[in-house]
Amino acid sequence: MKKQILDLRVLSNSRLNHNHNLLELGCADPLPAMVPGQFAEVLVEGSVSTYLRRPFSIHRYDKAANTMHLLIKSVGEGTKKIASLKPGSTLNLMLPLGNGFTITNNQEVLLVGGGCGIAPLYFLAEQLFRKGNRVSLLIGGRSAVDIMLASEYRRLGNVYITTEDGTMGEKGMVTQHPVINQADFPFSMVYCCGPDGMMKAVAHLAEGKKVDCEVSLENTMACGIGACLCCVVETHQGNQCVCTEGPVFNSKKLKGWTREIETACSLDN
Amino acid sequence: MAKLEVNLHKLKLSNPVLTASGTFGYGEEFDDFIDVNSLGGIIVKATTSRHREGNPYPRMAETPMGMLNAVGLQNKGVDYFVEHIYPKLLKYNNCVIANVSDSTVEGYVEVAEKLNSLEHISAIELNISCPNVKEGGMAFGTSCPSATAVTRAVREVYDKTLIVKLSPNVTSIAEIALAVEAAGADAVSLINTLLGMAIDAERRKPVLSTITGGLSGPAIKPVALRMVWQVAKAVKIPVIGIGGISSAADAIEFMLAGASAIQVGTANFVDPAVTVKIIAGIKDYMQRHKIDDVNDLIGGLVL
Numbered sequence: 001m002k003k004q005i006l007d008l009r010v011l012s013n014s015r016l017n018h019n020h021n022l023l024e025l026g027c028a029d030p031l032p033a034m035v036p037g038q039f040a041e042v043l044v045e046g047s048v049s050t051y052l053r054r055p056f057s058i059h060r061y062d063k064a065a066n067t068m069h070l071l072i073k074s075v076g077e078g079t080k081k082i083a084s085l086k087p088g089s090t091l092n093l094m095l096p097l098g099n100g101f102t103i104t105n106n107q108e109v110l111l112v113g114g115g116c117g118i119a120p121l122y123f124l125a126e127q128l129f130r131k132g133n134r135v136s137l138l139i140g141g142r143s144a145v146d147i148m149l150a151s152e153y154r155r156l157g158n159v160y161i162t163t164e165d166g167t168m169g170e171k172g173m174v175t176q177h178p179v180i181n182q183a184d185f186p187f188s189m190v191y192c193c194g195p196d197g198m199m200k201a202v203a204h205l206a207e208g209k210k211v212d213c214e215v216s217l218e219n220t221m222a223c224g225i226g227a228c229l230c231c232v233v234e235t236h237q238g239n240q241c242v243c244t245e246g247p248v249f250n251s252k253k254l255k256g257w258t259r260e261i262e263t264a265c266s267l268d269n
Numbered sequence: 270m271a272k273l274e275v276n277l278h279k280l281k282l283s284n285p286v287l288t289a290s291g292t293f294g295y296g297e298e299f300d301d302f303i304d305v306n307s308l309g310g311i312i313v314k315a316t317t318s319r320h321r322e323g324n325p326y327p328r329m330a331e332t333p334m335g336m337l338n339a340v341g342l343q344n345k346g347v348d349y350f351v352e353h354i355y356p357k358l359l360k361y362n363n364c365v366i367a368n369v370s371d372s373t374v375e376g377y378v379e380v381a382e383k384l385n386s387l388e389h390i391s392a393i394e395l396n397i398s399c400p401n402v403k404e405g406g407m408a409f410g411t412s413c414p415s416a417t418a419v420t421r422a423v424r425e426v427y428d429k430t431l432i433v434k435l436s437p438n439v440t441s442i443a444e445i446a447l448a449v450e451a452a453g454a455d456a457v458s459l460i461n462t463l464l465g466m467a468i469d470a471e472r473r474k475p476v477l478s479t480i481t482g483g484l485s486g487p488a489i490k491p492v493a494l495r496m497v498w499q500v501a502k503a504v505k506i507p508v509i510g511i512g513g514i515s516s517a518a519d520a521i522e523f524m525l526a527g528a529s530a531i532q533v534g535t536a537n538f539v540d541p542a543v544t545v546k547i548i549a550g551i552k553d554y555m556q557r558h559k560i561d562d563v564n565d566l567i568g569g570l571v572l
């Protein structure tokens with residue numbers, strides 16, 4: 001897939017809650033083909049503190065409509081600027097970058113997203129659904145306001161919710177939800193995106209169930225194309241770039257993410 | 270037709286635009302965006318005598334109009350370079366330059382010796398200015414005796430064009446430039462990154478795993494320009510200008526200050542096609558100013 005730099009038009013910008021926006025982008029020329037898990041590097045113009053591009057997961061890609069969506073959580077100067085774009089303005093993107101999730105066929109799969117970590121999971125759920133998988137999605141947040149797009153996800157599978165304060169769904173963390181703690185674990189694959197601590201906990205649970213877990217990492221990046229070596233994560237094969245070898249990794253590849261391999265490695269030494 | 274060719278010692282470049290080591294991978298990362306052969310040349314990322322894992326993450330902190338990096342020379346070592354990376358560089362028919370780093374004089378010599386026999390590597394750039402490794406690196410480039418020692422030792426084993434890359438983290442960069450010129454350097458390139466630091470006040474912690482790192486990008490351009498001007502006045506060998514270059518205007522400023530060629534670094538991250546835009550912009554400038562030969566710009570500052 002050839003990487004491109006494109007000026008896209010903002011078709012719509014909807015506010016989902018106090019700090020999340022959903023941007024719909026389009027283009028006169030055909031968008032490049034994209035797969036779930038890939039990301040784009042977005043240019044934020046007109047600010048000295050946002051010289052480098054910002055990476056965002058492809059939230060949705062609709063080939064027929066030639067549109068794509070980004071889900072933006074406002075955390076700093078760059079994301080606030082992007083979140084305030086009006087329809088009709090343009091946004092410069094470099095895409096598609098990185099590698100996607102493994103798309104299984106006709107399986108029972110679990111997707112786990114924490115907060116803004118649901119960003120890459122919509123596109124993923126859609127593709128998995130198309131390939132005949134039975135999709136379950138577990139979304140976690142601090143409070144009811146943090147749970148976004150649940151009704152959209154319901155069209156693609158079963159949705160389970162946890163909030164830390166119990167204002168929606170089960171009270172607690174995603175790892176405490178019954179669906180991920182079933183003795184008779186029905187899922188053959190777990191996909192996860194969210195804060196590192198949450199992803200590690202989910203990866204450990206999946207490992208306990210002897211099921212593969214793919215996680216999507218959000219290391220800070222400078223180039224997004226494997227040129228600077230700033231975004232590395234420690235794997236059992238040494239440091240690897242999240243932007244080109246990931247951002248999706250099987251948790252078993254990552255150093256410090258599994259119990260089993262850690263012990264196997266220490267025996268080797 | 271504007272003449273864009275420039276000479277760096279024995280090297281003939283089709284135009285003065287090169288890429289800075291560590292910011293352009295091995296070239297192939299940019300094949301989707303530009304015709305890499307249209308550049309004057311590429312300087313690939315640092316090669317050391319042994320495999321290096323580099324520094325732990327986080328290795329990057331964005332700062333106003335620039336960034337700090339602490340990559341720490343991650344690479345698979347010179348033997349891997351010769352066997353696996355060099356063959357992939359053969360598709361580039363412009364000037365391919367290797368960047369050589371290490372922590373001991375013997376290490377630099379070993380790498381230079383092994384690269385000397387590679388026909389398609391037309392020059393090496395000796396990186397005696399990396400601020401991101403504990404021993405060696407910048408330490409060589411911040412005193413005249415050590416800069417002389419490593420340059421002289423490499424000169425003895427390397428026959429082709431030897432460029433020495435200077436550190437800005439010194440009191441007088443012209444003195445170091447004169448020392449490496451006397452020790453046999455064919456050209457100097459400057460500047461490498463400026464030692465800097467970033468702190469996350471919310472967490473009361475340094476942003477980089479190494480606490481300090483190297484500052485690059487437009488933020489360092491005025492410092493780099495001043496140093497290029499000082500060095501170009503002092504030495505007779507060609508000077509290659511580096512530091513925050515992101516437009517044709519920036520490139521021309523460095524040439525007016527005395528640079529025979531320039532390198533584009535951090536700007537490649539923001540726009541992977543920036544180098545070809547710079548070449549087009551230089552042509553444009555020459556047309557507007559009725560300059561036929563780009564060499565007329567070198568040191569052309571009117572005082």
Ligand SMILES: Cc1cc2nc3c(=O)[nH]c(=O)nc-3n(C[C@H](O)[C@H](O)[C@H](O)COP(=O)(O)OP(=O)(O)OC[C@H]3O[C@@H](n4cnc5c(N)ncnc54)[C@H](O)[C@@H]3O)c2cc1C
Nearest residue numbers: 054055056057071072073075076077078079119218219247
């Ligand atoms: C592959 C990838 C996919 C991503 N997908 C999305 C997405 O779909 N939606 C989304 O909203 N965000 C996503 N992010 C995170 C997003 O890139 C950052 O939040 C953004 O770059 C911050 O820019 P800023 O200018 O607003 O913040 P800055 O002003 O640069 O920083 C503000 C604060 O945010 C923190 N921060 C900066 N960069 C990151 C980062 N990469 N990860 C975590 N914290 C960071 C800083 O430490 C600082 O405290 C993704 C990151 C990666 C690497």
Ligand SMILES: Cc1cc2nc3c(=O)[nH]c(=O)nc-3n(C[C@H](O)[C@H](O)[C@H](O)COP(=O)(O)O)c2cc1C
Nearest residue numbers: 289290291315338396460461485486512513534535
């Ligand atoms: C991520 C990164 C990695 C770098 N790695 C190297 C390196 O391996 N060898 C070297 O000589 N310089 C290295 N540099 C320094 C650049 O080549 C250049 O001298 C510096 O960034 C200043 O130019 P700029 O402002 O255009 O980026 C690196 C710079 C960056 C940002």
Ligand code: FES
Nearest residue numbers: 224226228229243
């Ligand atoms: S962000 Fe530059 S190598 Fe990954």
